[in-house]
Amino acid sequence: MTSPHPFAPAGRSLTRAEVDGDELQRELQAMVASARAVVGMDLAFLGHLDGPLLNLTHVDTDATDPVVRAGDTLRWVDSYCARLLSGAITPTVADVRRDPALSGLSITDDLGLRAYCGVPVLLPDGRLYGTLCAVSTSGPQSADAGQMASLRLIADLLALRLSAHVEAAEPRAARTAVVRRFLEGPGRSVVLQPIVELSTDVVVGYEALCRFDDHPGGAMPPDGVFVEAQELELGVDLELAALGTALSLLPSLSAELFLSVNVSPAALMDPRATTVLRAAPLARLVLELTEHDPVDDYPALLEVLEPLRALGMRLAVDDAGAGFASLRHISALRPDLVKLDISFVRDLGGDLVHQAAARSIADLSRAIGATTIAEGIETEAERAAVAELGVTLGQGYLLGRPLPPA
Secondary structure, eight states: OSSSSSSSEEEOOOHHHHOOOOHHHHHHHHHHHHHHHHHHEEEEEEEEETTTTEEEEEEEEEOSOSSSTTEEEGGGGGGGHHHHTTTOOOOOSOOOOGTTTTTTOHHHHHTOOOEEEEEEEEESSOOOOEEEEEEEEOOOOOOHHHHHHHHHHHHHHHHHHHHHHHHHOOHHHHHHHHHHHHSSSEEHHHEEEEEEEEEEEEEEEEEEEEEOOOTOOOOEEEHHHHHHHHTTTTTHHHHHHHHHHTTGGGGGGGGOEEEEEEOOOOHHHHHHHHHHHTTGGGGEEEEEOOOOSSSHHHHHHHHHHHHHTTTTOEEEEETTSSSSSSHHHHHHHHSEEEEOOOHHHTTTTHHHHHHHHHHHHHHHHTTTTOOEEEEEOSSSHHHHHHHTOOOOEETTTTTTOOOOOO
């Protein structure tokens, strides 16, 4: 029988059970209190992602009967934090009941939530520890850019303070076993999200997105799994395994549709990647080269790409504007498509700096003959804003959510 309350008593909680020292606990609690003071919301918490669960290790609130308490735990897939890290919501949501990704969640009504803001807590080695979040139950409320910058700084301080203890509590062998399980296949799957022509609503292709379900543990955030694999020197192996799974779906798509797959520069430089790609019908394939990692040797990368593009494969630069030296990246690679990062799409209506940056990326794309795709479109206003930039293709929850191939 399922409890009507979305939280249940905590199971294993890393920081409470495994981090020693009252002094450390006081420091962590003080930082969470500072986070709440900065954003001015009713409650703030530090959540640790432990497999399928988000353990609320530290909570700060003035409420005598708070909606959550330290020691509560939430299924990751039911949390706002999961949607934050997947890019489904912005870091601050002024009214959760008007957000399509949050309004339908049971936790929204069960806890009476009205506003949310959150940032990831990333350890110094890049691994995801969890999230630092705040919520309001008293009404819609927004955190401005300065408040969010302060929240990110506190999250960084928390990560630094926790890093040594987390490393000691998570033996490398156990972490490796989880990644190897995904590498071998069980728990790894692919979903497809449509890419749509904005003027006609016609689907022109699909992006393949990897998902990880650590059964019986439950779903795990894809970005966190890939970061963990990279830390364990299994990153390229996991990427290539995911690539093979995605390419196996191409024959089931209609002939006029393309399939877009994500590959990092490091994985593409591995000779195995070329072997896997050449076995696919390259004329129907778009390779999205992520921009989050720096490219150390553009000539070497182009040497790998040119024969594949000569056989019909198209190249896309993913997350343009969010990574390393966007304009140089686009200029050097001369991609066929440029994907405007979700952070620019969200801020086009009000942030003049983001508007200018997005316009420069769209203009550069046109100058080199590339097509721009806007990522993360969730509202008609965002759709209209990117169309004003001359963007012709888009994807996002407004246009279609990621779904299993079937």
